[in-house]
Amino acid sequence: MSSPVAETLRFRLEAYYTRYYRDVLGIPGWHDIVAVRLEDRAYESRRLARVERAIGRAVGGARVLDVGCGTGGFSVLAEEAGAEVWSVDASPEAATLAASRTACGRVVVATAESLPLVSAGFDLVYCYSTLEHLGDAARAVREMVRVLRPGGLLYLHTPNRWGCFEGHYKVFWIPGLPRSLSRAYLAARGRPTAFLDTLRPLTLAECRVLVERAGARVIRVMRDDAERPVGGPLWPLVRLYYRLFRINPYIELVAAREDST
Numbered sequence: 001m002s003s004p005v006a007e008t009l010r011f012r013l014e015a016y017y018t019r020y021y022r023d024v025l026g027i028p029g030w031h032d033i034v035a036v037r038l039e040d041r042a043y044e045s046r047r048l049a050r051v052e053r054a055i056g057r058a059v060g061g062a063r064v065l066d067v068g069c070g071t072g073g074f075s076v077l078a079e080e081a082g083a084e085v086w087s088v089d090a091s092p093e094a095a096t097l098a099a100s101r102t103a104c105g106r107v108v109v110a111t112a113e114s115l116p117l118v119s120a121g122f123d124l125v126y127c128y129s130t131l132e133h134l135g136d137a138a139r140a141v142r143e144m145v146r147v148l149r150p151g152g153l154l155y156l157h158t159p160n161r162w163g164c165f166e167g168h169y170k171v172f173w174i175p176g177l178p179r180s181l182s183r184a185y186l187a188a189r190g191r192p193t194a195f196l197d198t199l200r201p202l203t204l205a206e207c208r209v210l211v212e213r214a215g216a217r218v219i220r221v222m223r224d225d226a227e228r229p230v231g232g233p234l235w236p237l238v239r240l241y242y243r244l245f246r247i248n249p250y251i252e253l254v255a256a257r258e259d260s261t
Contacts, residue, residue: 083124226242
């Protein structure tokens with residue numbers, strides 16, 4: 001039987017995700033997505049396994065920083081896997097929920113552009129679906145590299161500007177669509193448009209530049225998301241577009257901090 005504390009936390013998480021998926025994004029199937037987020041162990045376990053494959057080692061024993069931790073699902077799993085995890089989020093509500101879920105509660109309210117953490121203190125920085133929301137992505141990447149130990153790894157996952165799927169609104173997307181037309185497109189689909197102003201997706205080339213200027217070196221780029229069908233009957237055209245231009249809908253890379261940074 002769930003404890004009163006666990007039930008209260010679940011209620012708060014449900015309210016948080018309902019506001020996001022129903023009110024902010026206007027997703028018709030928001031009930032189902034909220035249910036997945038409430039039972040996120042399987043979802044976050046897949047993320048953790050993917051990160052470990054990407055970096056070539058388990059996170060156990062590593063000092064990990066989760067940048068843009070949200071409500072802390074990944075942080076919980078990494079902690080259970082034996083990592084010493086610190087978590088950062090700009091949202092006080094999300095950070096409070098994350099602190100309630102993690103065993104050690106090492107959660108800080110801060111922006112990625114200004115991490116209140118010592119330099120060279122982490123073995124791994126994990127940044128998932130955060131870079132596209134930032135006003136100064138270059139500064140954020142510099143901060144993430146700064147807090148890495150020499151040889152430490154940055155795992156970065158963010159939507160590709162040239163992808164044909166918008167993962168927040170969960171709709172088929174036209175790459176490179178001007179902001180005014182993007183608003184009209186979302187409005188035509190009956191979606192709120194305010195959240196669009198928080199999205200600044202990058203390209204792989206831009207991410208490489210940000211990483212290298214921050215003093216790190218890209219050592220791996222994953223490219224295995226391009227076969228996930230999107231666009232319904234348009235999928236054959238989308239697949240051809242991805243293959244012709246070697247586009248992955250998401251940017252997923254691992255970078256290592258150079259010793260001289």
